[in-house]
Amino acid sequence: MASDWALVFFCSFTQVAKPPCAVCHTLAHAEAGGAVGPVLDELKPDAARVAKAMRNGIGAMPSYSAVLSAEQIDTVAFYVSTVSGR
Template sequence: MTNDRIGILVAGLLIPLPGFGDAQLEAGRKVFMEQAQPSCAVCHTLSDAGATGVVGPNLDELAPSVEQVQRAVTSGVGIMPPFGESLSEDQIAAVAHYVSTVTAAK
């Protein structure tokens, strides 16, 4: 079992333990900050990333689900362009995991 899979099984959910890496979380942060062009941080506020964009919704307040982020990133929404052709499925899954995870506790 890898470190990013070590956790506690509670009510059928795997809860990662602090101190153990979450590779998909780190990959998603990288997509959010660097790989998406333009960067998600240009338009969105997300405290975990230190992003203070004001064009798109404040993700800390919106706290979107994985599915909501995947749909928005893949197809675009409002003035947000689609990234379905410029990011891989793995990158989209990673950024969706990242945003939904870091905003879930807010």
């Protein structure tokens, strides 16, 4: 977790979002092994797909619009889309 920007991504995924993404999703880059929702390393969603799911919720996943700013949602979306499956 050397760089600060990497820390921003990591903490957004594992701690800042409530409930944390890591509770339900697997994403190796974030050392996350949640087994409730889709495995992000397999789904490899693009940023627009992640952001839409976070804004509106999808299936059992709640909307994060009241929890995170639009900018924070974009941060998570950029992060997930760039590191998933690597």
